[in-house]
Amino acid sequence: MSALPPVGRLQWTDVPAPLRARLETALGAAVTDTVTPPGGFGHQLAAALTLADGRRFFVKASSTDDPLTAANLHEGAVLGSLPPGAPAPELVGIHHAAGWTAVVIAHLDGPHPDLSPDSFDPGQIWGLLDKLTSSPAPAPYAAAVAATASGAAALHGWRELLADPPGDLPPAALHHLRELADLEAAWPALAHGDRIVHGDLRADNMVRDHGRGVTFVDWAHATTGPACIDAVSLAPQLVLAAHDPQDIVRLLDEHPATATDPLAASAFLAALTGHWHRNARLPAPPGAPGLRDYQHRAATAGTALLACRLS
Ligand SMILES: Nc1ncnc2c1ncn2[C@@H]1O[C@H](COP(=O)(O)OP(=O)(O)OP(=O)(O)O)[C@@H](O)[C@H]1O
Ligand SMILES: [Mg+2]
Incomplete structure (x- = not known):
């Protein structure tokens, strides 16, 4: 049972x-x-x-x-x-x-990293992402994830939100609704790649180990994919930790994982944010307290980034 x-x-x-x-x-x-x-x-x-x-x-x-x-x-x-x-x-x-x-x-020994603007942890994490995605995934890793479909590739929400816009969508989302649905529709074709993708990068899936420094945990969603997935996933987490969305958008423009294919980065940010907006409005699943509240907050952060990136 x-x-x-x-x-x-x-x-x-x-x-x-x-x-x-x-x-x-x-x-x-x-x-x-x-x-x-x-x-x-x-x-x-x-x-x-x-x-x-x-x-x-x-x-x-x-x-x-x-x-x-x-x-x-x-x-x-x-x-x-x-x-x-x-x-x-x-x-x-x-x-x-x-x-x-x-x-x-x-076992890793330490707290979750501090993603706030005063902390050195975000800088270390951007560096780790650069290193992780700067060359193709080695063959043993590619083989280990070969049978697992990318969860990131399937993310969406704007097409449903466009069909029936909820009254409480932020104005920036309402303003760009058609563009967001188009970007999201472009994402599945861009979601392929040969880089290591952690696939669920949040502060609670990292530990700042006393000896090793920031280390990623919870690799349950790992796949191969384009270099942008983890960097784009990190971006709304930094906004949730009080970074200015403009600063993070500038970082995405410059970071090697996202600068090389800006369309893929924007399309994934759209798909991820659409997923949060859509799922935040669904009934809460059993055994996951706090999930819907988190999705509401993450959707707001993602929308703030999209508003800067699209304007
Ligand atoms: N190797 C480790 N050493 C020490 N602490 C860890 C380690 N791996 C994970 N943790 C801590 O345990 C928590 C839960 O672990 P993990 O995220 O892997 O579980 P999960 O059930 O898959 O998570 P989620 O609910 O995000 O799907 C993490 O948030 C982290 O704080
Ligand atoms: Mg986890």
């Missing part, structure tokens, strides 16, 4: 005892403490385990028939195939027991 609580994440004690025992055997010590970090919208176990000998590991686990298990296994395959030096934690192991699956990942 799929364990899907109405709100919040599964805890270590929700994991069937045989899988907990399997993990303790594989890791070589008993689990003495677990911490579920705040952030994210998923319902599966995603927790830092401390062992009796003081070592720590990060574990994601869910019932094998839960759709999140396929995402966790995809993440495991991605972590096992990223090139050396990629900003990601290492895969430690994958374990199955009692109809559940656990993916064990190296």
Whole structure:
């Protein structure tokens, strides 16, 4: 049976005892403490385990028939195939027991990065994105993601919003509605590429590890694609963290990941923002508290960027 609580994440004690025992055997010590970090919208176990000998590991686990298990296994395959030096934690192991699956990942120690204008973290993240996308994905990574369709390529919303515009759409969106629907329609044809794409870049999917610096986590949506996807995804997050949209649009104009194909960057920003506007207005799904509120805020940030980019 799929364990899907109405709100919040599964805890270590929700994991069937045989899988907990399997993990303790594989890791070589008993689990003495677990911490579920705040952030994210998923319902599966995603927790830092401390062992009796003081070592720590990060574990994601869910019932094998839960759709999140396929995402966790995809993440495991991605972590096992990223090139050396990629900003990601290492895969430690994958374990199955009692109809559940656990993916064990190296533990990162630190807070989420601070995306606000006073912080050095955004500069480091732009640098990581430059490095990650400046050459084609290596063959093992490309093979690991080959069977997974890009979620980014399928994002849309403006065509529905154009057909029946909600009264509360921001004026900038209403003003550009036809143009946004056209840009979004151009996106699927531009959504192909050979670069590494994390596919879900938000502050809560990064950890500023004390030793490694900012490191990307939650590679469950990773694919190959055009270089612009992660840089464009980061842009509204920076606006949400109080950056001036004009500054971020200038950065997008200059950054190698977005400057080389400005049409693809604008089309993806349109598709992502349309997706947020459309989904924010749908009923809330079970097990994801806060998702609709986040989508409303992200839609507003994306619209502010589009307004600068299109005007
Ligand atoms: N390797 C790690 N070490 C330490 N903390 C981590 C690690 N990976 C993730 N985290 C923390 O755990 C949180 C949840 O992990 P993650 O984002 O991978 O789970 P998820 O359920 O896939 O998330 P989402 O709800 O975004 O889909 C992250 O926001 C981050 O704070
Ligand atoms: Mg996450």
